[in-house]
Amino acid sequence: MRHSRTSRTAVLAATLGLGLATAVVGVAPTASAAPAPVGNAASYAAYERSQENESANAAFFDAVRRSVAEQRAANPGIRAVTVTYNTRNAPSFRSQIARSTQIWNSSVSNVKLQEVSSGGNFSYYEGNDSRGSYASTDGHGRGYIFLDYQQNQQYNSTRVTAHETGHVLGLPDHYSGPCSELMSGGGPGTSCQNPNPNAAERSRVNQLWANGLVGSGLGSKG
Numbered sequence: 001m002r003h004s005r006t007s008r009t010a011v012l013a014a015t016l017g018l019g020l021a022t023a024v025v026g027v028a029p030t031a032s033a034a035p036a037p038v039g040n041a042a043s044y045a046a047y048e049r050s051q052e053n054e055s056a057n058a059a060f061f062d063a064v065r066r067s068v069a070e071q072r073a074a075n076p077g078i079r080a081v082t083v084t085y086n087t088r089n090a091p092s093f094r095s096q097i098a099r100s101t102q103i104w105n106s107s108v109s110n111v112k113l114q115e116v117s118s119g120g121n122f123s124y125y126e127g128n129d130s131r132g133s134y135a136s137t138d139g140h141g142r143g144y145i146f147l148d149y150q151q152n153q154q155y156n157s158t159r160v161t162a163h164e165t166g167h168v169l170g171l172p173d174h175y176s177g178p179c180s181e182l183m184s185g186g187g188p189g190t191s192c193q194n195p196n197p198n199a200a201e202r203s204r205v206n207q208l209w210a211n212g213l214v215g216s217g218l219g220s221k222g
Contacts (some may be wrong), residue, residue, distance in 0.1 A: 044151055044186055046075055047131035048175055057167045060122075060135040063143040063147040064168055081111045081209050083121050083168060090124035093147050093161060100162040103195055104169065107202045111169060111209035122168060132186075133160050135167040143168070155186055158195040170199055170208040 025049050047053050068083055087094050101113045121144035132151040137143050145164045163185045177184030179192035183203055197205070 017055070041154070041186070041190075044132035045175075048173060048185060053131075053134060054173070056134060056136045057135050057172060060143040060167055061170045063137045064121050065170075067142060072119070082114050083111060084114050084116045085120045085122050085124065085168075086116055086118055087124050088118060088149055090126040092149075093124065093128055093152070093157070096147075096152075096157045096161040097165075099158050100165045100195070102159075103162050104165060104197070104205075107197050108169070108205045110206045113165070113168070133164050135164050152184075155190050156193045156195060159193065160185075162195045162197075166197065166201070166205075169205045171197075171204060 003213055064083060069080060072081075085097075087097050090097065101115065105112050106217075123147065124145050124147060126147045126149065128150065129146060129148050131148075133146060133148045135143065135145050145161075145168070147161060147164070159182070163182055171183050173185055174181060174183045175185055175187035177187060179188040179194050180198050182194065182197040184192075
């Protein structure tokens, strides 16, 4: 799939230390942001394995589930969790995002992804960034997924999208894993075409979102 290189670009997420934990708080990419350098396999791997990326993923999941919890507070009896997203700022990747949503919705039962025309619990963006694709926060308690053009041309684009969406659902990276493991991401190399989570990953997501996030302390206890 051909992607325009002149579309939206990313800005660097800032790292904020909080005691023993760290959380990456960024600013959502905008059309006016200066283009970032085009990346390669080495730069993707360096960022993927960095503490910055690990912290960004944790902050992203926290932002998403807090957003869900806010919406659920008005209706505490509902046990099924729906996480909403919009693709307004990632038009080139709508087919991959739709496929990723289909994969996850058919793989897990305790949480569902649903597209909305605007707003939502998180957003997708597209552009150029030497770090590749990643999940982060916008600095206002909302999450976003950035999809890098170059990386999505080198790797299976649906796998990249499904992998980053896995962070929405609480899964961490595990780059030493095999191709059969979705969250191994770019670890197995560009030849890996698998866009599906394995049994362990599906089970973990269902555990994280069981009973409306009761286990996290952020969901309903009703």
